[in-house]
Amino acid sequence: MNDLLKMILFDANTQWVLIGTMLLGVASGVLGSIALLRKQSLIGDAVAHAALPGICIAFLLSGEKSLFVLLIGATMTGLLAAYCIQFIISSSIIKEDAAICLVLSVFFGFGIVLLTKVSQTPSGNKSGLDDFIFGQAASLVGNDVKLMAGAAAVLIFITALIFKELKVLTFDPSFAKGLGLPTGLLNFLFLSLLVAAVVVGIQAVGVILMAALLITPAIAARYWTNSLSKMIVISGIFGALSGMAGTLISTIGEGLPTGPFIVVTATALFLLSMLFAPERGLVTKWVKRMANNKQLRRNKLLQGEKRSGFHEL
Amino acid sequence: MSYESWILIVGSLAGITCGITGCFLILRKLSMLADAISHTVLLGIVLAFIVSQSMSGVYMLIGAAVVGLLTAVGVQMLHQAGIQEDASIGVVFTFLFAVGVILITVFADDVHLDVDHALMGEITFVPWDLVQWGFLPELPKAFLMLSTVLVINLVIIGLFYKELKITSFDPQMAAAIGIPVLLIHYLLMGLVSITTVASFDSVGAILVVAMLIAPGASAYLITDKLSIMLLLSALIGVAAAVIGYYLASWLDVSISGSMATINGIIFALVFLFSPTKGLLSKKISMKRLKMD
Amino acid sequence: MKPVVVENLTVAYQKKPVLSNVSFEVPEGKLIGIIGPNGAGKSTLIKAILGLIPKAAGEIKIYDKKYRAKDRVVGYVPQRGSVDWDFPTNALDVVLMGRYGHVGWFKRPGKKDTEIAMECLKKVGMEEYASRQISQLSGGQQQRVFLARALAQDAKVYFMDEPFVGVDAATERAIIELLNELKRQGKTVLVVHHDLQTVKEYFDHVILLNVNTVAAGATEEVFTLENLHRTYGGKLSFLEKDQLVVEQK
Numbered sequence: 001m002n003d004l005l006k007m008i009l010f011d012a013n014t015q016w017v018l019i020g021t022m023l024l025g026v027a028s029g030v031l032g033s034i035a036l037l038r039k040q041s042l043i044g045d046a047v048a049h050a051a052l053p054g055i056c057i058a059f060l061l062s063g064e065k066s067l068f069v070l071l072i073g074a075t076m077t078g079l080l081a082a083y084c085i086q087f088i089i090s091s092s093i094i095k096e097d098a099a100i101c102l103v104l105s106v107f108f109g110f111g112i113v114l115l116t117k118v119s120q121t122p123s124g125n126k127s128g129l130d131d132f133i134f135g136q137a138a139s140l141v142g143n144d145v146k147l148m149a150g151a152a153a154v155l156i157f158i159t160a161l162i163f164k165e166l167k168v169l170t171f172d173p174s175f176a177k178g179l180g181l182p183t184g185l186l187n188f189l190f191l192s193l194l195v196a197a198v199v200v201g202i203q204a205v206g207v208i209l210m211a212a213l214l215i216t217p218a219i220a221a222r223y224w225t226n227s228l229s230k231m232i233v234i235s236g237i238f239g240a241l242s243g244m245a246g247t248l249i250s251t252i253g254e255g256l257p258t259g260p261f262i263v264v265t266a267t268a269l270f271l272l273s274m275l276f277a278p279e280r281g282l283v284t285k286w287v288k289r290m291a292n293n294k295q296l297r298r299n300k301l302l303q304g305e306k307r308s309g310f311h312e313l
Numbered sequence: 314m315s316y317e318s319w320i321l322i323v324g325s326l327a328g329i330t331c332g333i334t335g336c337f338l339i340l341r342k343l344s345m346l347a348d349a350i351s352h353t354v355l356l357g358i359v360l361a362f363i364v365s366q367s368m369s370g371v372y373m374l375i376g377a378a379v380v381g382l383l384t385a386v387g388v389q390m391l392h393q394a395g396i397q398e399d400a401s402i403g404v405v406f407t408f409l410f411a412v413g414v415i416l417i418t419v420f421a422d423d424v425h426l427d428v429d430h431a432l433m434g435e436i437t438f439v440p441w442d443l444v445q446w447g448f449l450p451e452l453p454k455a456f457l458m459l460s461t462v463l464v465i466n467l468v469i470i471g472l473f474y475k476e477l478k479i480t481s482f483d484p485q486m487a488a489a490i491g492i493p494v495l496l497i498h499y500l501l502m503g504l505v506s507i508t509t510v511a512s513f514d515s516v517g518a519i520l521v522v523a524m525l526i527a528p529g530a531s532a533y534l535i536t537d538k539l540s541i542m543l544l545l546s547a548l549i550g551v552a553a554a555v556i557g558y559y560l561a562s563w564l565d566v567s568i569s570g571s572m573a574t575i576n577g578i579i580f581a582l583v584f585l586f587s588p589t590k591g592l593l594s595k596k597i598s599m600k601r602l603k604m605d
Numbered sequence: 606m607k608p609v610v611v612e613n614l615t616v617a618y619q620k621k622p623v624l625s626n627v628s629f630e631v632p633e634g635k636l637i638g639i640i641g642p643n644g645a646g647k648s649t650l651i652k653a654i655l656g657l658i659p660k661a662a663g664e665i666k667i668y669d670k671k672y673r674a675k676d677r678v679v680g681y682v683p684q685r686g687s688v689d690w691d692f693p694t695n696a697l698d699v700v701l702m703g704r705y706g707h708v709g710w711f712k713r714p715g716k717k718d719t720e721i722a723m724e725c726l727k728k729v730g731m732e733e734y735a736s737r738q739i740s741q742l743s744g745g746q747q748q749r750v751f752l753a754r755a756l757a758q759d760a761k762v763y764f765m766d767e768p769f770v771g772v773d774a775a776t777e778r779a780i781i782e783l784l785n786e787l788k789r790q791g792k793t794v795l796v797v798h799h800d801l802q803t804v805k806e807y808f809d810h811v812i813l814l815n816v817n818t819v820a821a822g823a824t825e826e827v828f829t830l831e832n833l834h835r836t837y838g839g840k841l842s843f844l845e846k847d848q849l850v851v852e853q854k
């Protein structure tokens with residue numbers, strides 16, 4: 001425990017990693033809330049899986065493991081996947097769930113094909129790229145961490161700028177159109193932000209679990225409030241807490257992957273919210289219903305007495 | 314039998330089993346549940362190992378079926394508690410998968426199961442992983458597991474065909490005429506779980522999803538009849554497995570990844586050129602309408 | 606023996622009851638309209654009777670017995686929006702599903718079932734569309750396929766949820782004819798309906814519903830302006846005029 005404290009206090013890299021995962025948690029918590037309300041949660045999952053071929057293509061083309069280049073590749077295929085999904089839904093009888101699943105698995109399969117190619121190239125010791133599958137934030141160093149932190153901060157900033165428009169678009173798309181908002185552009189912008197958040201998060205959480213960082217904090221936050229702006233803030237906080245906890249745990253334990261611990265923390269927060277949130281928590285509701293029933297029964301009893309009294313008269 | 318033919322047989326068996334089961338998932342709008350189950354099966358396998366201390370196929374099948382059903386039940390519970398379905402799926406499967414990964418890393422020394430293998434599958438090794446069951450000669454384990462599961466699937470789908478059909482098409486009506494809708498749902502989820510685990514060992518979690526959904530989605534765009542959709546889906550599954558294998562050995566890349574890719578290409582072709590529901594034929598008939 | 610008897614039925618989704626203390630009974634061999642404003646719980650009533658949703662309290666009897674689906678006395682026509690019309694199946698196949706209850710577990714519908722299904726399609730004037738994929742039917746045609754499916758169930762009591770919504774005039778006439786045909790065969794049909802103008806013309810019996818039962822009985826006795834006011838509350842103001850026009854006729 002002491003070592004951990006020392007690391008947090010004195011090790012600059014650990015500090016950066018912490019800041020990075022926290023900012024990432026905030027960004028994905030915020031964007032995840034909007035995605036949740038737009039019923040696009042699982043698109044994030046597909047985008048995360050679809051990043052793999054992009055990463056490999058970027059590596060094969062550039063021949064170097066520069067994080068920045070790899071992330072650009074990931075963004076390209078991620079966006080392509082998001083658009084493929086929307087295109088399949090809008091122009092065939094295939095429903096959303098099947099379209100997402102299809103795109104996700106095919107892109108990922110293609111990514112694995114490319115990954116085998118990468119490992120055959122002379123410089124392509126694939127271990128570096130492998131980390132993208134489960135995430136290894138704790139082992140990130142130097143500029144890569146700063147890139148992650150910076151990108152997450154930019155995402156939060158842009159979302160804050162267009163928050164009002166996104167809110168209208170989410171709540172009532174046709175009304176937004178009526179207001180004269182460029183809904184096509186906004187839709188593209190939001191998808192790009194979502195893809196960017198996923199792509200930035202992949203190295204910390206991994207492609208498979210990235211979806212959790214988008215969905216779980218947002219769902220947890222939904223239990224605490226009915227206002228979108230509050231929900232976004234709470235979701236951001238939950239995201240940051242999960243990012244922090246996951247990073248700390250995987251820093252203590254040598255070789256433990258970061259992603260799974262971030263997810264477990266987020267799920268714990270969700271369960272707590274689902275059970276104990278004021279107003280909407282299940283336990284809270286149950287307690288209230290019990291009290292209510294008691295009240296009802298007492299009233300009925302009173303009424304019954306009155307009525308029998310009436311008959312006696 | 315030669316090395317190559319075993320891989321083709323196992324790939325085709327996985328293609329048929331997944332292809333048939335997947336059709337019902339697509340029609341019930343449950344595809345993402347397949348994605349979820351294919352991930353959480355990992356936890357089932359790890360738990361089965363921790364409990365039984367062996368990598369025997371039977372324990373793995375049981376563990377996977379249990380966790381698969383647990384996933385389905387968990388999603389159903391969250392959904393009933395008022396959480397939208399896609400989000401319920403996301404929460405449940407990421408959590409169970411995360412627990413699986415953590416358990417693997419903690420027990421890493423004992424479990425001879427690396428996560429990469431589980432995800433990407435290693436069909437290459439299938440012909441060498443032999444076991445002996447009863448009076449049978451030594452056969453590849455994956456072959457035995459997949460054929461068992463295929464038989465189970467065919468029997469169950471054969472017996473409950475009309476129940477599966479009506480609960481997929483109109484669950485309310487099904488309930489009104491006394492068909493136990495929820496039971497049929499969990500029956501299907503059980504099938505998906507054992508299908509997943511049997512194919513998972515040879516082709517990997519993600520490819521299982523591709524094999525479950527892509528052939529069915531392609532078949533859905535070709536035919537208007539459920540029975541033909543099932544048949545076509547199985548055929549496409551086999552075709553993708555065979556073509557995928559040859560492509561992979563030609564390019565020297567991952568076999569399962571290549572099978573998934575071919576599945577995607579077949580879907581893209583059908584999506585564009587299907588005679589009735591393809592993009593092109595729709596465009597052409599639109600144009601004709603305009604001309605008239 | 607009454608086909609349907611409901612006593613003190615209460616259904617609640619959350620805290621607020623959707624149906625509260627609903628009681629009525631319906632006579633055999635009649636067409637019965639279930640009438641009420643939006644949110645009155647009309648569809649809920651049908652679903653509760655069929656056991657599709659749990660009831661909080663009350664008693665429901667179909668021919669003096671607790672309803673069991675396997676008795677096969679009940680046919681159900683749900684709202685058209687409740688199914689996926691892209692499902693890979695054709696009109697005949699959908700009607701054939703009405704026979705599933707009779708076929709029983711592990712068996713396939715046989716030749717006789719197909720004949721019955723074809724017969725039912727004919728009764729709704731849809732026999733030429735038997736092999737048409739269902740998404741390629743018009744709204745009215747889809748509704749007729751649903752009706753044919755209910756006929757194929759060969760039940761004694763039918764429940765229909767808004768069968769007239771979104772259908773063309775030809776289908777509306779076809780449905781009415783069918784309802785009368787069922788009546789002649791001695792079947793009882795309960796129909797959720799919201800067009801007040803046609804109530805007197807279509808139904809022998811009405812149940813006026815707004816969370817509680819406002820009134821139930823023969824149309825000429827129960828379908829009065831006063832009862833309608835009690836059912837619709839303030840919402841009747843513009844309907845009232847229509848109603849007066851109808852009464853003057």
